[in-house]
Amino acid sequence: MLPELNPFRPGAGVRPPELVGRQNEIDLVDLMVAKNRARRNDGGLITYGLRGVGKTVLLNELHRNVDRAGWVTVQFEARPGSAGKLVSRQSLARGVAMAGRRMARFRTAVAEVRAAVSTVSSFALTVAGVSLNLGVEPSDHRANSGLMEVDLEEVVADLALPLQKNQSALAIFVDEMQDLDQDLLTALLAVQHKAAQSDWPFFVIGAGLPTLRRTLAEARPYSERFALHEVGALTRASAKKAIVRPAGQLGVAFAEDAVDAIVDEAQGYPFFLQTYGKAVWDLTPDRHIDLEVAGAGIAEGNADLDQKFFPARWDRTTAAERQYLRAIVDVGGSVASTSAVAEHIGVIPSALSPARQSLIEKGIIYAERRGYVGFTVPNMDRFIVRQVQLVD
Ligand SMILES: Nc1ncnc2c1ncn2[C@@H]1O[C@H](COP(=O)(O)OP(=O)(O)OP(=O)(O)O)[C@@H](O)[C@H]1O
Numbered sequence: 001m002l003p004e005l006n007p008f009r010p011g012a013g014v015r016p017p018e019l020v021g022r023q024n025e026i027d028l029v030d031l032m033v034a035k036n037r038a039r040r041n042d043g044g045l046i047t048y049g050l051r052g053v054g055k056t057v058l059l060n061e062l063h064r065n066v067d068r069a070g071w072v073t074v075q076f077e078a079r080p081g082s083a084g085k086l087v088s089r090q091s092l093a094r095g096v097a098m099a100g101r102r103m104a105r106f107r108t109a110v111a112e113v114r115a116a117v118s119t120v121s122s123f124a125l126t127v128a129g130v131s132l133n134l135g136v137e138p139s140d141h142r143a144n145s146g147l148m149e150v151d152l153e154e155v156v157a158d159l160a161l162p163l164q165k166n167q168s169a170l171a172i173f174v175d176e177m178q179d180l181d182q183d184l185l186t187a188l189l190a191v192q193h194k195a196a197q198s199d200w201p202f203f204v205i206g207a208g209l210p211t212l213r214r215t216l217a218e219a220r221p222y223s224e225r226f227a228l229h230e231v232g233a234l235t236r237a238s239a240k241k242a243i244v245r246p247a248g249q250l251g252v253a254f255a256e257d258a259v260d261a262i263v264d265e266a267q268g269y270p271f272f273l274q275t276y277g278k279a280v281w282d283l284t285p286d287r288h289i290d291l292e293v294a295g296a297g298i299a300e301g302n303a304d305l306d307q308k309f310f311p312a313r314w315d316r317t318t319a320a321e322r323q324y325l326r327a328i329v330d331v332g333g334s335v336a337s338t339s340a341v342a343e344h345i346g347v348i349p350s351a352l353s354p355a356r357q358s359l360i361e362k363g364i365i366y367a368e369r370r371g372y373v374g375f376t377v378p379n380m381d382r383f384i385v386r387q388v389q390l391v392d
Pocket residue numbers: 009010011012013014015016017018019020021022049050051052053054055056057058242270271272273274
């Protein structure tokens with residue numbers, strides 16, 4: 001079919017033609033908006049899942065929805081290291097400044113708005129050295145301690161009343177939340193906790209890798225003010241919908257066994273569904289996709305994944321790390337116990353700690369639960385088997 005009409009879109013953060021299987025999270029945030037109108041705050045939302053399951057796309061969708069509801073929003077992607085730490089602070093300061101700018105136009109609660117804008121100016125200056133021209137001097141006693149948690153809480157406290165009077169809220173969206181520095185993470189969790197206690201209109205909505213789950217467990221009791229949702233593989237019904245609907249809207253139909261083949265191969269992982277969908281569309285000569293075309297598209301899609309998606313990870317590993325990855329595949333497939341890996345390689349577990357740690361830092365594996373590691377990318381095990389076959 002005409003490639004320019006191809007509805008399927010593999011790509012990081014690229015909105016799919018049909019966002020399926022995420023209604024729970026969408027409803028939860030709609031409920032947040034409704035409760036906020038009634039001046040209630042039951043906490044934020046954090047989603048976690050493997051690479052390519054659709055976390056960024058979902059976060060963007062939730063962002064759009066609260067924007068439409070009149071909320072003031074900030075979104076940034078956390079990055080590791082000290083450069084990332086600086087960028088996060090600048091984004092946060094700029095976002096909060098934007099909230100100040102919007103509020104400067106509020107017609108109600110004028111005195112409170114002035115006070116809040118003054119606190120916002122002080123926050124932007126303290127946290128990121130950003131100087132705002134909002135017609136109000138930065139406060140000399142609010143949000144200027146240099147302690148992130150204290151300053152953020154003061155900003156949120158001072159913004160609360162003017163935002164509430166205008167049926168609005170401040171939402172902070174953080175992607176790749178596992179890379180957030182400890183200081184900012186703790187501040188966001190603690191201020192969300194305080195906001196829920198005080199019914200302040202402040203919400204943190206985050207997304208990250210499954211390692212986040214453990215980080216948050218360690219940050220209890222603050223993290224209890226969050227709904228924690230795993231974003232995972234799509235159910236069979238949703239995966240079918242993700243393929244059939246966008247094509248159907250353009251007058252292209254799939255044979256039942258053709259959809260089944262694509263859904264089986266993708267194992268419900270959104271990135272793979274988009275990849276196969278795109279390849280199949282480009283190959284099909286007419287408006288009916290049968291099993292044969294689907295099979296050819298899957299092969300094409302896999303070739304594409306083998307060239308770009310998987311090597312982006314594999315090529316960054318050392319020989320020792322590859323040995324570790326192969327051992328995971330040999331003993332467990334996609335998840336394996338660290339002691340079994342060590343036994344398989346024939347060394348004591350502690351000898352493998354450096355390789356394990358470095359693979360975790362590279363985002364290739366994660367500590368699935370205590371004593372177990374798993375691949376962050378679905379089907380990585382199958383890719384590794386293919387690599388090993390190539391070498392042999
Ligand atoms: N609910 C969905 N239905 C159909 N396709 C989806 C869905 N969610 C995401 N996708 C598609 O999957 C791909 C990956 O999405 P996205 O970049 O949001 O994943 P991610 O979890 O953020 O990945 P990463 O961990 O690498 O950042 C994109 O091509 C996107 O269009």
